[in-house]
Amino acid sequence: MKIEIRGLRATVEGTEILKGIDLSMNTGEIHALMGPNGSGKSTLSNVILGHPAYEVTGGEILVDGENVLDLEVDERARLGLFLAFQYPVEIPGVTVGRFLKRAAEIRFEGEDLRAKGFIKELRGNMDFLEMDQQFINRYLNEGFSGGEKKRMEILQMLMLKPRFAVMDETDSGLDIDALKVVAKGVNHLRGPDFGALIITHYQRILQHVTPDYVHVMYQGRVVTSGDEQLAHTLEAHGYDWVREQFGSPRDAIEEAR
């Protein structure tokens, strides 16, 4: 799967958040997208999947050459896109088992889940992510701790095997053990059939998942891209460095307000 984002602009409630994003990503690659709070990272992840609260005002998102902006979120998911949420919502009354089984039926349409050993795979993945099997019968995310919700996102990703996953600050708020579990999940999927855009505020997760590419986002634009070294530069200099390098005087004034 090839994802090309060209000149993407988007607004939420009339305010422009994305001001012309250009990014090219492929299945098989791990991209990291870093940037200070408010730079538009989460907006980008929502727009890639088609959240209706965001209005795309310019540009395009091509998946294997086809513009997906007119597709509903579920149609994009069926292409093999996935979003791991920063704040997964609770789905009361729907058990993890039932939810995942149906999601897998949709994702692997026409395949016999039983023949694929769905339940065995689910239990195996839960062990791998150090999750209690009891979660299968709990309502999705209801009463889960922050860390449990993040693990549940990774479990879904392992089960649904997206061709390309957008991970929206999955690392934020996690202790080191939970962070390692998340990284383990990504590394487990890593390979020619899986790609990811890891959106993060911190460099920390990148110590456990080595990205192929690193992009820096600031004020609604991707201001610079590079390899793993770029993450180390950011770590060493902080986001002030980004502001100094890429912030326009006007932006600086706006920020100061």
Place this chain on the structure above:
Amino acid sequence: MSPATRTMDETTTSGMAAVEQLEEYQRTLSGPQWLVDLRAVARAKFHASEWPTTSEEEWRRTNLSPFEFDLYTVPSSCTEADSPSPVVASHETPPPEGTAGRIDVVSGAVQNVRVREDLRDAGVVFGDLASCLREFPQEEPAASAMVGAVRSAMERSLAIADNRLEYWHFAMVANPIVLYVPAGVRIDETFEIALAFSGEEVVYAPHLVVVLGKEASATVVRRVSSTEDGEVMLVDASELVVGDGARLHYTDLMQMNEEALVFRNDRGNVGRDGHVHRTEAALGADFVKTRYVSELTGPGADAVLNGLYFARSEQHMDVRTVQQHRADHTTSRAHYRGAVSEEGHTVYQGLIQVDATARGTDAYLTNKNLVLGESARADSIPSLNIQTDDVRCSHGSTTGKIDPGQIFYLGTRGYSRAEALRMLVEGHFEDLIRQTPESIQEELRALIIARTPAEL
């Protein structure tokens, strides 16, 4: 056979007006003398009363004035109810696999009654009253105990009845269904009661009495449905009488067609350390006004009152519960969940009533409504009336919409909007569905999903 049971075959009640010709109708009904007397008392109360009006608090949101009760006729006489064939069937035909017993009634006519033989031998009485009286000689202790319990339950309900629809019910009640479980008999399998109705502007008065003796236990599922199109009115009532230390698990699924009108007055009565778990699901009919009064009369008695309702189109559903704590250290939990779409309107009225004698009461009620359309409306009116100190009572209600964030989340997992909506709406009720017998869970889910709109 008593003289009263014979008249039915000869008289046709076809076209008889249920209000104007109530007395003539009563003359066509059979049954033991106490039942005949009860109907007469009810008729007198009926004639001495007026239809409830919106000036009464309980009826404030349900206006009966557009209804022309005079137009409704009673069911045409049901000779099948008195034919001997169902009684034979109950002897020889076992009930469906995995059930304790089953009765099928179509438009008031008993189709068949089946009870597991070992339960009959243990003194369990199940079926319509007429055939139970024929089948069990009056001398049998089980039969006379059953008749005594059924009679006192019905007479007590009539004595405390407080509105014209209840009087009307007891004036028209023809052949109640009874389940009597003697002391100490515990039954895991389900008793199934299936009532189906048909007709145009016909009014039925189905009645159920469940009596559990001391430390008995039973599970009952009652299904109420329509066989075809046509405007049927049900004026329904039940008594659930749970003895000391007894346990009753009761589920009522009402899925009448969308022309039907359903009025219901149910009463529960739980003795010392007894327990009743009752679920009612209103997933049909055009107009619904129900009330369930759960009385806790023995110390340590416990009641669960669960309810599901879903009004769509222009349906109106007004559901009321009363948790009536009469004895000390009694507990009750009411969980009512509703959904409403299109032009539907639901009302939930929940009262926790704690008498001065009910120290140590622990009562809770919660009502959660899901509003699935701009023109849909859900009212929630919880209230407390507490006459003593040293109680723990609370209530909470929420009314909300589907969170678009949930639809988006499910969308990222491939669920279409319509499927996500169905799953979320069904999920709203799932906690309560899980507490019903497994044999009915899929039915409940399917009915809720079928009522869910494709779009918001």
